[in-house]
Amino acid sequence: MVYLTRRYRFSASHRLHNDNLTPEDNTRLYGKCDNAFGHGHNYVLEVTVAGEVDPQTGMVIDVGIMDSTVQRQVLDRFDLIYLNLDDPHFRTVVPTTENVCTEIFAALKDGLSDASGGPAARLDRVRLEETPSNFFEYFGDGSSRI
Amino acid sequence: MIYVTRRAEFSASHFYHNPAMSPEENRRLFGKCNNPHGHGHNYTLEVTVAGDVDPATGMVMDLKDLKALVEAEVLQLMDHRFLNKEVPVFATTIPTTENIAIEIWKLLAPRLKSGSLHRIRVYETPDLFVDYFGD
Numbered sequence: 104m105v106y107l108t109r110r111y112r113f114s115a116s117h118r119l120h121n122d123n124l125t126p127e128d129n130t131r132l133y134g135k136c137d138n139a140f141g142h143g144h145n146y147v148l149e150v151t152v153a154g155e156v157d158p159q160t161g162m163v164i165d166v167g168i169m170d171s172t173v174q175r176q177v178l179d180r181f182d183l184i185y186l187n188l189d190d191p192h193f194r195t196v197v198p199t200t201e202n203v204c205t206e207i208f209a210a211l212k213d214g215l216s217d218a219s220g221g222p223a224a225r226l227d228r229v230r231l232e233e234t235p236s237n238f239f240e241y242f243g244d245g246s247s248r249i
Numbered sequence: 250m251i252y253v254t255r256r257a258e259f260s261a262s263h264f265y266h267n268p269a270m271s272p273e274e275n276r277r278l279f280g281k282c283n284n285p286h287g288h289g290h291n292y293t294l295e296v297t298v299a300g301d302v303d304p305a306t307g308m309v310m311d312l313k314d315l316k317a318l319v320e321a322e323v324l325q326l327m328d329h330r331f332l333n334k335e336v337p338v339f340a341t342t343i344p345t346t347e348n349i350a351i352e353i354w355k356l357l358a359p360r361l362k363s364g365s366l367h368r369i370r371v372y373e374t375p376d377l378f379v380d381y382f383g384d
Contacts, residue, residue, distance in 0.1 A: 104384060105347045110376040156351070159267060160278060161343030166377065167280060248368075249380055 106249055107163045108151040111173055113182035116143035117198040120187075141185055145201075147232040148177065148207065151249060152215060154224025163224045168216055176210045200233040204241045207231065212243065213218060252367055253309045257319045259328035262287035263344040266333075286294040287331050292349070293372040294323065296357060310363040321360030322356045346373040350381040358383060 107246060119136035120129050129137045136142070150173060154163045155212060171198070188200040196202050208229045228247040232238040264287045265279040275283045280364040282288070296319055302307040326336055342348050350371045358366040372378040 104382070105350065106380040106382075107347065107382070108378050156345075156347045159269070161265065161267075161345035161348045163347050163379075165278075168268055 104152055105156055105163050106151055106153045106226075106247075107166075107224070108149050109166060109169055109173070111148045112145060113148065113149070113178050113180060114143060114145050115181050115184055115186050116141040117186040117193070118142070119197055119199060121190065121197055138239055141187065142234050146181075146203075147238075148173075149228070149230040149232075149249065150207075150211060150226070150230035151230070152224040154226040172214050172216070173211065176214050177207050180210070181207075200237070200239045201241075204229055204231040204239045208241050208243055210248070250299055251302055251309050252297050252299050253312070253315075253364070254295050254368075255312060255315045255319065257294045257316075257324060258291060259294065259324050260289060260291050261327050261330050261332050262289040263288065263339070264288065264321040264333040265343050265345065267343060287333065287379070290373050292327075293378075294319070294353065295368070295372075296353075296366070297368040297370070298361060298364040299367035303363070310361070314362065317359055322360060323353055326356075346371050346377065346379045347371075350379045354381050354383055 118138060118141040119133040121132070124132065150169070152164050152169070156163055180190065181203070186193045186203070188194070190198075192206055193202075197204075201248050208226065211229070212226050215224070224244070228240060228249060230238055230240045264284055265282040266275050266285065270278070294366075296315065298310055298315065299371075302309060322337065330336055332339045332349070334340070336344070338352055342352070350369045353371065354369045357369070366383065369381045370378055
């Protein structure tokens with residue numbers, strides 16, 4: 104079993120705010136992140152797939168296909184937008200990095216295919232850096248060795 | 250159990266080609282990586298050894314020994330080489346990052362004097378890396 108990780112980048116703005124809470128509670132809970140106009144981050148995304156090496160290709164996954172899938176499913180969707188207003192999912196879900204991380208996992212889980220166009224190596228892990236000082240990891244229902 | 254990681258760097262060239270396939274199939278599958286003249290990367294290798302701390306030394310293993318082992322077994326073999334032509338195993342195995350990680354595992358795992366090899370991580374670029382745990 105080999106684990107292959109690829110790193111991507113996107114930039115977006117968001118606001119952490121829960122409509123069910125009072126303005127005071129939102130301010131207390133989210134602090135500066137509740138700023139009504141939003142604020143932005145340069146996110147760094149790591150996507151890890153796990154699988155056996157195909158003896159025909161020497162590869163776990165065709166990185167070109169992985170790149171185009173992530174581009175289509177994630178980067179085209181999230182790059183250079185205001186998450187709260189421009190992405191339907193985050194009109195009702197607070198776009199914390201935790202929630203963005205799990206949404207990216209859901210968006211990629213069934214979308215990756217291997218070099219022959221067949222089912223890909225298993226999606227193992229999504230790691231999302233909001234800043235160089237904080238990051239979040241999600242492994243679906245399992246756990247990762249990485 | 251403590252995990253100790255030592256980092257090393259090497260630079261090498263490679264290309265991807267499977268002689269069992271037609272030239273067209275190779276180009277379709279491997280794209281620019283199929284260029285027979287090869288292309289190069291600055292690889293970063295991370296070797297992680299797991300073990301208990303020896304109460305006499307306070308160490309899992311002597312990092313000088315690990316550095317010397319990586320130098321002798323991996324860097325001497327792969328640094329500043331054209332992997333397909335100069336590293337025997339890659340005459341018949343495509344030197345993808347996946348296979349490089351597996352080969353480095355095979356080189357190092359049987360030669361550790363203390364601790365056990367836990368993980369080989371090979372960065373082909375800062376944005377692409379492979380982990381192998383030996384199974």
